[in-house]
Amino acid sequence: MAVTVTPMSPACGAEISGVDLRQPLSDDDVATIYRAWLDHLVMGTPTGHTTIQEGRLTVEVTLAIEESSRTGLPVAISKG
Numbered sequence: 001m002a003v004t005v006t007p008m009s010p011a012c013g014a015e016i017s018g019v020d021l022r023q024p025l026s027d028d029d030v031a032t033i034y035r036a037w038l039d040h041l042v043m044g045t046p047t048g049h050t051t052i053q054e055g056r057l058t059v060e061v062t063l064a065i066e067e068s069s070r071t072g073l074p075v076a077i078s079k080g
Contacts, residue, residue, distance in 0.1 A: 003029050005036040014040035021057050034065050 006015045014036050019029055068074065 003032040005032065005040070007040060008042075008044075012041040013044070014042070015044055021054070021061050025061070030065060030068070033061075034069055037062075037065070 002018050003016060004018045006017065008014055016033060016036060019025070019033070025033075
């Protein structure tokens with residue numbers, strides 16, 4: 001499934017859908033998410049129920065993408 005970015009307002013914010021953060025991200029998915037972050041400043045994912053583990057993974061993915069953007073190195077996400 002392709003990552004979809006839906007703007008939430010003209011000012012900032014976007015919803016990211018079509019991505020399962022429990023699975024490895026493709027380079028294209030990472031690029032799409034990173035571009036959305038730059039373009040919209042705030043991002044969220046649609047979910048009715050998020051476990052603590054899923055919340056932590058979301059933070060880890062966000063930090064890994066930010067680190068990759070600064071260093072130019074591939075995104076590294078642990079599976080622990």
